[in-house]
Amino acid sequence: MKTNKAARRVNGTGMIFAGTAAVAGAGVLLSLALGSCGDGRVCGTDEDLTEFVDPMIGTDFTGNTYPGAQVPFGMVQLSPDNGLPGWDRISGYFYPDSTIAGFSHTHLSGTGAGDLYDVSFMPVRRPLIVGEEPLGVHSKFSHSSEEAKAGFYKVHLTDYDIDVELTATERCGVQRYTFPEGECAVILNLAKSMNWDRTTDSHIEVIDSVTVAGYRYSDGWARNQKVYFATRFSKPFASVAYEHTPIKNDGGEDGTGTVATFDYQTGKGEQLTVVTALSPTGMAGALANLKAEGLGNDFDVYRENARDKWNKELRKVELDADNLADEKVRSERKTVFYTALYHSMLAPTVYCDVNGDYAGPDGKIHHAEGWTNYSTFSLWDTYRASHPLFTVLDPERAGDMAKSLVEFGLQLGRLPVWNMWGGETDMMIGYHSAPVIVDAILKGIGGKVDAEKALDLCVATARKGDYRQLDDYMNLGYVPSGKDGWSMSKTLEYAFDDYCIAQLALKLGKREIYDEFMTRAANYTNTFNPATGFFEPRDAEGKFPEGFVHEAYVEDICESNAWQYLFSVQHDLPGLMKLMGGKEHFEAKLDSMFSYVDEDIELPIFSTGMLGQYAHGNEPGHHAAYLYNMTDNRWKGADRLYEIMNNLYTADPDGICGNDDCGQMSAWYVFSALGFYPVNPVGGEYELGVPMFRKATVDVGGGKKFVVKAPELSAENRYVKSVSLNGKPLSRSSVTHAEIMNGGELVFEMAPLEEVK
Numbered sequence: 001m002k003t004n005k006a007a008r009r010v011n012g013t014g015m016i017f018a019g020t021a022a023v024a025g026a027g028v029l030l031s032l033a034l035g036s037c038g039d040g041r042v043c044g045t046d047e048d049l050t051e052f053v054d055p056m057i058g059t060d061f062t063g064n065t066y067p068g069a070q071v072p073f074g075m076v077q078l079s080p081d082n083g084l085p086g087w088d089r090i091s092g093y094f095y096p097d098s099t100i101a102g103f104s105h106t107h108l109s110g111t112g113a114g115d116l117y118d119v120s121f122m123p124v125r126r127p128l129i130v131g132e133e134p135l136g137v138h139s140k141f142s143h144s145s146e147e148a149k150a151g152f153y154k155v156h157l158t159d160y161d162i163d164v165e166l167t168a169t170e171r172c173g174v175q176r177y178t179f180p181e182g183e184c185a186v187i188l189n190l191a192k193s194m195n196w197d198r199t200t201d202s203h204i205e206v207i208d209s210v211t212v213a214g215y216r217y218s219d220g221w222a223r224n225q226k227v228y229f230a231t232r233f234s235k236p237f238a239s240v241a242y243e244h245t246p247i248k249n250d251g252g253e254d255g256t257g258t259v260a261t262f263d264y265q266t267g268k269g270e271q272l273t274v275v276t277a278l279s280p281t282g283m284a285g286a287l288a289n290l291k292a293e294g295l296g297n298d299f300d301v302y303r304e305n306a307r308d309k310w311n312k313e314l315r316k317v318e319l320d321a322d323n324l325a326d327e328k329v330r331s332e333r334k335t336v337f338y339t340a341l342y343h344s345m346l347a348p349t350v351y352c353d354v355n356g357d358y359a360g361p362d363g364k365i366h367h368a369e370g371w372t373n374y375s376t377f378s379l380w381d382t383y384r385a386s387h388p389l390f391t392v393l394d395p396e397r398a399g400d401m402a403k404s405l406v407e408f409g410l411q412l413g414r415l416p417v418w419n420m421w422g423g424e425t426d427m428m429i430g431y432h433s434a435p436v437i438v439d440a441i442l443k444g445i446g447g448k449v450d451a452e453k454a455l456d457l458c459v460a461t462a463r464k465g466d467y468r469q470l471d472d473y474m475n476l477g478y479v480p481s482g483k484d485g486w487s488m489s490k491t492l493e494y495a496f497d498d499y500c501i502a503q504l505a506l507k508l509g510k511r512e513i514y515d516e517f518m519t520r521a522a523n524y525t526n527t528f529n530p531a532t533g534f535f536e537p538r539d540a541e542g543k544f545p546e547g548f549v550h551e552a553y554v555e556d557i558c559e560s561n562a563w564q565y566l567f568s569v570q571h572d573l574p575g576l577m578k579l580m581g582g583k584e585h586f587e588a589k590l591d592s593m594f595s596y597v598d599e600d601i602e603l604p605i606f607s608t609g610m611l612g613q614y615a616h617g618n619e620p621g622h623h624a625a626y627l628y629n630m631t632d633n634r635w636k637g638a639d640r641l642y643e644i645m646n647n648l649y650t651a652d653p654d655g656i657c658g659n660d661d662c663g664q665m666s667a668w669y670v671f672s673a674l675g676f677y678p679v680n681p682v683g684g685e686y687e688l689g690v691p692m693f694r695k696a697t698v699d700v701g702g703g704k705k706f707v708v709k710a711p712e713l714s715a716e717n718r719y720v721k722s723v724s725l726n727g728k729p730l731s732r733s734s735v736t737h738a739e740i741m742n743g744g745e746l747v748f749e750m751a752p753l754e755e756v757k
Helices: 020-024 027-031 283-293 299-314 327-343 386-393 395-412 433-442 451-462 470-476 487-507 511-527 573-580 583-595 624-630 635-647 664-674 737-741
Strands: 079-081 102-104 120-125 147-149 152-157 162-168 172-178 182-189 198-208 211-219 225-233 239-247 255-266 271-279 317-320 357-359 365-367 685-688 695-701 704-709 719-725 734-736 744-751
Touching (some): 079 152, 152 299, 162 299, 172 283, 172 299, 211 283, 225 283, 271 283, 299 327, 317 327, 327 664, 386 395, 386 433, 386 664, 395 433, 395 451, 433 451, 451 487, 487 511, 573 583, 583 624, 624 635, 635 664, 635 719, 664 695, 685 737, 704 737, 734 737
Antiparallel strands (some): 079 102, 102 120, 147 152, 162 172, 172 271, 182 255, 198 211, 211 225, 225 271, 239 255, 695 704, 719 744
């Protein structure tokens, strides 16, 4: 298995600091950082927190993030592409590479599927450097010439002696090229194909001496994707030349791959600003977006506006750890936190024109009146922590996202699973838009959602018998093995979603629907094998496999093994504990999951960040460390959380131990570093963990602040002795969403292990 710094931090058994002594030895990182301004001041609201965002984090190993420019949740993700395909380059960029072949306007952050890369520009000086396909026109570059901050990216193209700077608005990408003297050009390539994505048709037309517009249609993970654009150059181009390549499309009209080259005779140091607006509806929409967001050619103004947008979001959490004397470690830990907060806000993305128009999955143009439509929902991942984080930090946006999912579902005819750019990819399993929608309604931020229609949509999807073995699930009470794959995982995921639907039915007074779906929510029990104490695949005759290896990765378990799915019953943990034989057996299974290593099992690419059988690099077990709250030894959870936070999240390019998955890995860190986490994402409660900072202040809106304090926090005092909320002892291991949003003060009394055992 490929290793990074996180993966290399292992002992001879393959465990990462597996044990209390090892965690205590993690040294200065456990001094727990973060956050004074370095001059004795408490960090204030005027601090430029973008200085603590490093978009390079996650661009190496398996993070699959991109380093380019974007504003929070923006439609445009303007970032460099290395020009080569491959799993490592799914985001278009891989840190170990040394070539750049274009700067395209759409990218996916941290996913496992390669798509988008729309509307790619490349500035050049003749003669062109052309590599074998698929690389094509490109340049070498060096990391020493790169700079990446929130909303800004800069690089020097070595072969052409051109500086490229990138920034963005919600719907526009803004580039500034600084040229050498000579015959230079800007190449607009709409014919590229990379990874899963391929052009099916394209068009470029000149509007005037500085403006062009067109479209790129493509097919891939996003089926029949249509991206329209309008571009304005700050100076007229001397000439334009076109290259047209016929494209043969299966089952549809043939198309054309179009490349346009805009020529310039430049002087040394001459600059050109290129502003490109995107639209999902048409060239007219792109031109309107350009007029609304792309007026002016002053790159620095755009960059400053992007920085302001990011600071507005980042300043919702202020960190204070003035006890930490080591400036380097303070900066690194602060960078880890604010980069995680940044990554959590790259998706979902705005998906509508400035007037509210957007294209739906039904092929029609729809209009969002009084709300913003969003797309790019990696729901199998993000329902767990990303969307709950939005309900705390940006409730209005979270409500719009829920509305977006409902409207998309109504247009599609069923709940979305993994949608982007107006299309459904059907990636992964479950119908996890249900928890996002239900959570927003239950928390009172889904006011723009028609709750009755939302329930009808959820119920219709869950009863759709011809969809992904739901007929078997309803008839047998589980999804049988031997058909479409991932059967065991489907049962567990469906059961959780059914629980969510039941909660919405209860709120709306639909008792029969509530009873039906609470019964379905217990279907997880039907795939539990009492003879082994694990969830296992089960065939249509009701038989479990003989000699099933729980450490193995098999087709009936989605991107995981039986250990990693063992605790995937977030909605009924008491019921799971009962199945396992009680509290002691439950704790023993947790201990084993975090410690047992089978070196004979070859780990697949998605099993990274391993602690025993726990894989932090993938999502199904993300809540597991918090389940020690249900045992008599909560301190074990503290150890596990510190292992993960300090060793699997670093301020390096390989500092994310698995696919960031549109921000889920990062949202896990943000919650966990604050000291609480939504084990049940629709339960309205957050299980307490251990904070990473002596003080964190969360702006929850309406002038209210929720302050988390741990004044005695240190490497030794990393265990929770007691907790108080607003000055009163807290007898439970959780806080409610309402308590957080009402503002107040949560104080952890920290102590050494001997005082809490």
